[in-house]
Amino acid sequence: MPVQLEESIVAGKGDTGLKGNLSLTHITDLLQFLSSSSKSGMIQLVRHPDGTEGKIFFVAGELVSADSGKKSGLEGLADLLAWDQGTFHFIPGVASEKSTIGLSVQHAIMEAVVLLDRQAKEKSVNPLREVEERSLQMQQEGRSSAEVLNDLLEISGIDAVVVIGRDGFVIESAGSSARVNIDELGASLAHAINGIEEMGAELNVNMFQDMFVEYGRAVILCKPVGDAVAAVVTPDASKLGIIRHKTKKLFEELSHSF
Numbered sequence: 001m002p003v004q005l006e007e008s009i010v011a012g013k014g015d016t017g018l019k020g021n022l023s024l025t026h027i028t029d030l031l032q033f034l035s036s037s038s039k040s041g042m043i044q045l046v047r048h049p050d051g052t053e054g055k056i057f058f059v060a061g062e063l064v065s066a067d068s069g070k071k072s073g074l075e076g077l078a079d080l081l082a083w084d085q086g087t088f089h090f091i092p093g094v095a096s097e098k099s100t101i102g103l104s105v106q107h108a109i110m111e112a113v114v115l116l117d118r119q120a121k122e123k124s125v126n127p128l129r130e131v132e133e134r135s136l137q138m139q140q141e142g143r144s145s146a147e148v149l150n151d152l153l154e155i156s157g158i159d160a161v162v163v164i165g166r167d168g169f170v171i172e173s174a175g176s177s178a179r180v181n182i183d184e185l186g187a188s189l190a191h192a193i194n195g196i197e198e199m200g201a202e203l204n205v206n207m208f209q210d211m212f213v214e215y216g217r218a219v220i221l222c223k224p225v226g227d228a229v230a231a232v233v234t235p236d237a238s239k240l241g242i243i244r245h246k247t248k249k250l251f252e253e254l255s256h257s258f
Contacts, residue, residue, distance in 0.1 A: 018090040022047075022083055026156060028109055028242045030088060035061040035105035041092035048085040056080065057096035062109045065100040078112040078119070078245035081242070110241040117245065145257035148250055149174035155246045158232045163258060164190055165228055171258070177233045179218040187229065189222060193229055212240065223251045226258035237254035 007111055020030070022045070030043065038061040045054035054068040054076070066077040101108055144239065145163070152161045153175045160175035162182050168190035173182050197208050212221040222231035230251055234243060 018088075020088055022086045022088060025088070026242070027083065027088070028239060029082055029156065030090070031056070031063065031105045031109065032238055034058055036089065037061065039090070039092065040095075041090060042094035042096070044089045044091060045080065045083065045155070046086050046088075047083050048087070053079045054083070057094070059095070061105070063101050063103055063105050065096045065098055065102075066108075067100075074108065074111050074115055077101065077108060078115040081109070082118065086227075106238065106241070113241040113245040117248070128176055143253070145172055145254060146174070148254045148257070152232060152247060154251050155243060157234045157243055158247075159235065160233040161230065162186060162233075163225065163228050163230045163254070166190055166194065171228055175233075177218065179235065180220070180233050185220070185233075187230055189220070189229060193222070210244075212237075221247070223247075223253055225255040228258040231255055 034041075034043070035058070040059050040061075041057075043054075043056040043058075046052070047054070052069050054066070056066045056077070057064045063077075066080060068072065068076040068079040071079050083148055085254075089188050095193075103111065122195070149161050149172065152158060158175070159177040160173065160180070160182065162173040162185060163171045164186040165171055168187040170183055171188040176182075193208065193211070196211065200206065208224060210221070211225040212219060217235075219234050220231055220242060221234070221240070222229055224230075232243065232247065234240070
């Protein structure tokens with residue numbers, strides 16, 4: 001169980017469930033913990049400060065259904081993943097009357113993150129939204145690359161971040177990983193990505209967008225940022241979906257520095 005999860009949940013009084021605060025424990029961490037423990041029951045959530053209620057049901061570690069206010073299924077789960085303030089209470093043995101998802105936790109999280117990305121793109125069509133995002137971008141452009149790298153390190157699951165030039169030299173890095181030598185990572189990634197871009201040109205499938213490679217001891221996710229390439233190192237693929245969602249705008253911001 002992640003340390004953060006251990007510190008932020010307590011046994012509920014009068015029952016064998018778990019209670020906690022969403023500001024300390026992200027919903028994805030809770031879902032993965034309950035799944036790995038093959039739990040059956042219901043997570044009851046209340047968002048602060050508006051009091052919106054949500055529910056997620058498990059059977060033997062599989063995610064059966066999710067509801068957030070009037071939203072249900074993957075749409076409800078996607079909405080719940082965006083909650084960062086509120087409380088949760090896992091009550092074992094409570095069964096759902098319906099099945100609106102029926103996927104493994106990791107698969108459901110990935111699908112919900114894709115849905116969140118699609119919803120974000122749809123919102124950007126709104127002219128007012130475009131003005132707000134442009135204003136935010138102008139503010140963010142004043143930030144240093146070191147500040148953005150530190151923000152990336154704040155994302156749960158990321159051990160290290162590195163920015164490399166196309167020549168393989170490390171331009172900037174933050175964090176550390178006992179699994180990967182950062183200097184060797186720079187040279188290896190540059191070589192691999194140059195080959196991928198050459199293949200893309202031969203196949204006429206446009207520019208390289210992103211890539212993740214899963215090894216036995218680490219997962220590496222990388223994206224082009226300006227004229228360089230940024231990569232994050234995470235121990236495994238369990239949080240890859242939420243990492244891809246949360247790093248997207250930070251990678252875009254980082255591209256202004258390189």
